Amino acid sequence: MGMCVCGGALLSCSFGMAPSSLTVLPANRVINSMPVATIMDNIPMVNILPFGMCSSMANPQVAAATAAALGVLTPMPCIPVIPAPWVPGSPTVLIANYPALNNSCKLMCAWAGVIQISNPGTTNIQVP
Template sequence: MGFCVCGGAMLNCSFGMAPSTLNVLPKNKVASNMPIANIMDNVPMVNVPPFGMCTSMANPQVAAATAAALGVLTPMPCVPVLTAPWAPGSPTVLIGNMPALNQSSKLMCAWAGVIQIANPGTTNIQVP
């Protein structure tokens, strides 16, 4: 069993240069003083802040800057582009009528990055 993810969880992106923190709006407040996340907490800049600089060549800004630098990889500011919810979540535990987010869930960025949960923010609520 994995742990449930709450607001303040630490996130990493495979192409980001810095960690980020998951922001969960208080609408999903359940049985604790911290809001618990569900799979729909995937809104860029609201729930998922930037990861510093982006190094993905799939990102048009990085590709353009790298081309301008004659092929030398040139990171550009991260702006997550998230088109789908977190997957897989925990289908047996619902938070706000949506599957709860667990620490093994992943989120895909349109620029080929894989966003993972490095620290779920809690160690006392387990979900399958």
């Protein structure tokens, strides 16, 4: 069984250079010490904060800076672009009519990064 993810969970991106935290707004949520997250907590700059610098060549800013540096990879500030919700979620546990987020869920960034949960923020709530 996976662990339930709460606000303040630690996130990492495969192309990011720093960890980030998950922000969960408290509207219609189960509150432990922090609000419990759902698969729809995927809004950039609201729920998903930047990961420092981005090193993905799929990111147009990184590609332009790298081209200007004659091919030397030049990371640029991270601005996540999230086109879809977290997958797969826990479909048997619903919070505000959405599947709960567990620590094995992944989120794809449009710049080819895979965002995953490093620390779920709680260790006492398990979800399937």
